Amino acid sequence: MSLILYLLKKDLRCLRLLLLPWFILLLVNSLVMRSGLDRLILSDEGTEVLAAAYVLLYVLQQILQIVIVCQLVQADALAGTTAFWLTRPISRKQLLLSKSLFVLLILLLPSLIAEGIVLQINGISISQTLSVLLQEIILQSAFFLVPPMLVAALTPSLARLVVTGVASATAFFLIHYAVLASVMSLGAASKRRMNAVFPGQWPTILSAKPSAMVVSAILTVALGGMVIIYQYLKRRTLNSGAAAVLGMCLVIATLNFWSWDLLKPRESLPAQSELVPQTLKPVVRREGRTFMRGEAGQLTILGQVELQGVPSNFFLVLTGLQATLRLSAEKVASSAFDYPLWFFGEEFQLEKEVKVLNEPWPGIGPRAIPLLSVDTETFQDYKDTRGTYTAEARLAAYQRLSTTVPLKTGSRYKGNSGEVTLLGIVSRHLLDRAFQFQARRFYCHLA
Amino acid sequence: MEDIITTRELSRSFGRKPVVRGVTLSVPEGSIFALIGPNGAGKTTTIKTLVNILEPSSGEARVLGTRSTKLGPAQFEQIGYVSENQELPDWMTVRQLLAYCKPMYPTWDDAFAESLLRQLDLDPKQRIKSFSRGMKVKTALLSSLAYHPRLLILDEPFAGLDALVREEFIRGILELTGQDRWTVLMASHEIDEGERLADWIGILNKGHLELCESVLSLQARFRQIEVRVNEEVAWPSPLPASWLLAEKAAQRLQFVETQYDSGETEKALQQLFPMAQQVLPTPMSLKSIFLALARTYRLAA
Numbered sequence: 048m049s050l051i052l053y054l055l056k057k058d059l060r061c062l063r064l065l066l067l068p069w070f071i072l073l074l075v076n077s078l079v080m081r082s083g084l085d086r087l088i089l090s091d092e093g094t095e096v097l098a099a100a101y102v103l104l105y106v107l108q109q110i111l112q113i114v115i116v117c118q119l120v121q122a123d124a125l126a127g128t129t130a131f132w133l134t135r136p137i138s139r140k141q142l143l144l145s146k147s148l149f150v151l152l153i154l155l156l157p158s159l160i161a162e163g164i165v166l167q168i169n170g171i172s173i174s175q176t177l178s179v180l181l182q183e184i185i186l187q188s189a190f191f192l193v194p195p196m197l198v199a200a201l202t203p204s205l206a207r208l209v210v211t212g213v214a215s216a217t218a219f220f221l222i223h224y225a226v227l228a229s230v231m232s233l234g235a236a237s238k239r240r241m242n243a244v245f246p247g248q249w250p251t252i253l254s255a256k257p258s259a260m261v262v263s264a265i266l267t268v269a270l271g272g273m274v275i276i277y278q279y280l281k282r283r284t285l286n287s288g289a290a291a292v293l294g295m296c297l298v299i300a301t302l303n304f305w306s307w308d309l310l311k312p313r314e315s316l317p318a319q320s321e322l323v324p325q326t327l328k329p330v331v332r333r334e335g336r337t338f339m340r341g342e343a344g345q346l347t348i349l350g351q352v353e354l355q356g357v358p359s360n361f362f363l364v365l366t367g368l369q370a371t372l373r374l375s376a377e378k379v380a381s382s383a384f385d386y387p388l389w390f391f392g393e394e395f396q397l398e399k400e401v402k403v404l405n406e407p408w409p410g411i412g413p414r415a416i417p418l419l420s421v422d423t424e425t426f427q428d429y430k431d432t433r434g435t436y437t438a439e440a441r442l443a444a445y446q447r448l449s450t451t452v453p454l455k456t457g458s459r460y461k462g463n464s465g466e467v468t469l470l471g472i473v474s475r476h477l478l479d480r481a482f483q484f485q486a487r488r489f490y491c492h493l494a
Numbered sequence: 495m496e497d498i499i500t501t502r503e504l505s506r507s508f509g510r511k512p513v514v515r516g517v518t519l520s521v522p523e524g525s526i527f528a529l530i531g532p533n534g535a536g537k538t539t540t541i542k543t544l545v546n547i548l549e550p551s552s553g554e555a556r557v558l559g560t561r562s563t564k565l566g567p568a569q570f571e572q573i574g575y576v577s578e579n580q581e582l583p584d585w586m587t588v589r590q591l592l593a594y595c596k597p598m599y600p601t602w603d604d605a606f607a608e609s610l611l612r613q614l615d616l617d618p619k620q621r622i623k624s625f626s627r628g629m630k631v632k633t634a635l636l637s638s639l640a641y642h643p644r645l646l647i648l649d650e651p652f653a654g655l656d657a658l659v660r661e662e663f664i665r666g667i668l669e670l671t672g673q674d675r676w677t678v679l680m681a682s683h684e685i686d687e688g689e690r691l692a693d694w695i696g697i698l699n700k701g702h703l704e705l706c707e708s709v710l711s712l713q714a715r716f717r718q719i720e721v722r723v724n725e726e727v728a729w730p731s732p733l734p735a736s737w738l739l740a741e742k743a744a745q746r747l748q749f750v751e752t753q754y755d756s757g758e759t760e761k762a763l764q765q766l767f768p769m770a771q772q773v774l775p776t777p778m779s780l781k782s783i784f785l786a787l788a789r790t791y792r793l794a795a
């Protein structure tokens with residue numbers, strides 16, 4: 048045991064110059080979280096500089112942590128044949144235990160304590176705090192620590208570590224995207240429909256189901272941890288490398304094909320109302336002479352499209368419009384518009400420019416959207432001619448499910464998009480108005 | 495005398511390329527064993543296999559009575575290892591390195607470490623990363639000697655050392671091994687140094703151990719022999735198997751006798767060449783023996 052602690056002390060001394068700024072960053076980030084500044088900084092009221100500084104600090108802390116674990120492993124390298132410890136009376140088990148203790152005591156424990164204190168100060172009970180720490184924070188921290196540790200355990204030097212790390216990350220994303228794109232175009236009907244609604248949409252790493260992502264994270268930590276332990280005990284770099292590649296393939300398969308929803312909420316959400324496409328009635332209005340002049344003499348005619356018959360807890364998003372205006376037997380003008388829409392998993396996060404059809408723009412009223420683009424010549428020739436306007440629209444239906452969380456600190460609610468925790472109530476703009484303090488890892492809905 | 499190291503048909507390959515092929519050797523306790531051979535002969539791979547840095551592909555090695563693949567802390571407490579390629583924790587000062595190593599060895603000798611520090615002329619406060627290659631080798635030696643290892647393994651210890659440091663190094667090792675009766679296994683392609691230090695020699699060539707015996711026996715049985723005759727004679731054909739690199743001229747025959755036996759060899763040569771005017775056996779240095787063998791291996795290849 049004494050030798051294990053002795054090795055731990057040696058690593059602490061070796062990495063002190065990296066650990067010091069990491070601790071400072073951890074402290075600063077915790078203070079920012081405690082005070083609720085992180086939400087304020089990232090909200091509209093926060094200045095861009097402050098927001099950038101906050102994100103930079105958080106990213107820097109994570110990068111430093113990754114550098115520290117890589118240096119920790121490579122200080123007593125496992126790959127290669129030149130490491131000092133290989134011919135010293137240090138057993139592989141002792142080395143593994145000392146490195147594990149370092150990660151647990153020096154990196155994970157302070158993070159957990161800092162997070163725990165923030166939760167406690169914000170009125171979360173100890174049991175809830177422990178549950179959050181175990182479920183989310185340990186998994187998240189381990190998820191960020193294990194892959195770099197694994198790459199460090201398989202490479203003998205910093206240069207090779209960087210090259211292998213970049214190559215592995217690139218390979219991971221390329222394979223993942225290839226599988227995802229194949230699944231979306233050739234796979235199950237639900238996936239194909241998603242592709243039809245969002246044609247040409249480039250999938251992201253987050254295009255997987257939340258359950259699949261959690262299981263992938265658990266797999267990454269478990270398999271990566273096993274390979275690291277194997278490498279420490281057996282020092283067979285080729286075998287470990289092959290196992291790591293297999294593990295990566297398994298994680299990619301899980302991300303794309305996992306279907307069991309293990310995050311199903313305990314409490315059911317409010318009853319869903321039906322959206323029946325047949326009952327929707329589109330009304331196109333072209334009031335006034337509103338045009339937008341585009342390139343190459345193109346004129347875009349603006350107007351409003353209202354969809355009647357949409358249940359109140361839905362709103363529809365226009366993702367594309369293929370319009371035709373028949374002006375005479377010979378003359379037909381047509382144009383197409385695509386509105387990109389980012390999507391994350393099974394949720395949609397609206398881009399600023401997305402046209403929400405049945406929701407008036409706050410303070411402005413119904414929003415005008417481009418109905419048709421024609422060239423100036425056609426417009427001049429036919430401006431007083433009545434025509435027949437037909438359009439095919441691609442729409443995304445977005446259901447608003449909401450619930451009410453009691454306005455007191457520590458209120459928790461498990462919804463289908465995550466767990467809501469009310470961490471604190473603070474005044475804002477010198478008004479005693481309560482607002483939702485949303486912690487980094489929680490999603491929330493408020494009625 | 496007990497053997498500190500024994501190997502039996504030890505082989506190691508990298509992929510399909512064999513680097514060490516069926517090496518069988520013994521290193522007696524208290525000896526200085528020099529494993530010599532040209533670059534790429536497999537010396538470093540053999541040593542790395544002995545200390546469990548690499549696993550053998552076949553065969554086995556025993557070090558201090560333990561299979562090399564089972565070497566653990568108990569054995570490494572008695573083994574000192576210095577290699578030109580070894581990575582020292584170079585963020586430490588020499589003093590910090592000594593403090594780091596000390597708790598690992600029950601036999602650590604502070605006074606001896608201090609005397610070595612002075613002897614090797616190392617600044618204890620200087621960081622290892624600022625050292626030259628020679629000073630790094632000296633630092634590695636210091637951290638490997640201060641606990642009086644039973645077995646000292648040196649892998650190309652002279653590489654990168656200038657003549658003066660090399661001289662100090664050899665003198666230091668000779669003094670220390672004389673005091674403690676340590677066993678030293680040294681891999682080197684520097685034959686002169688090997689000759690000065692070693693009492694046992696192993697010659698590796700393309701992974702094969704071509705020869706393994708004591709330096710005394712080797713020097714006793716190798717002679718450069720020159721036979722001179724007055725008139726032209728017919729040389730024996732084929733030449734005896736114990737003759738290497740025979741060069742025939744009209745009235746002179748020169749060769750290396752590998753089984754020289756004082757008196758007996760001269761008698762046999764007189765019988766073979768009754769007209770011989772002169773038979774001149776000249777003792778050979780280890781370097782000459784090595785070069786003669788290396789040329790023979792090359793010709794055979």
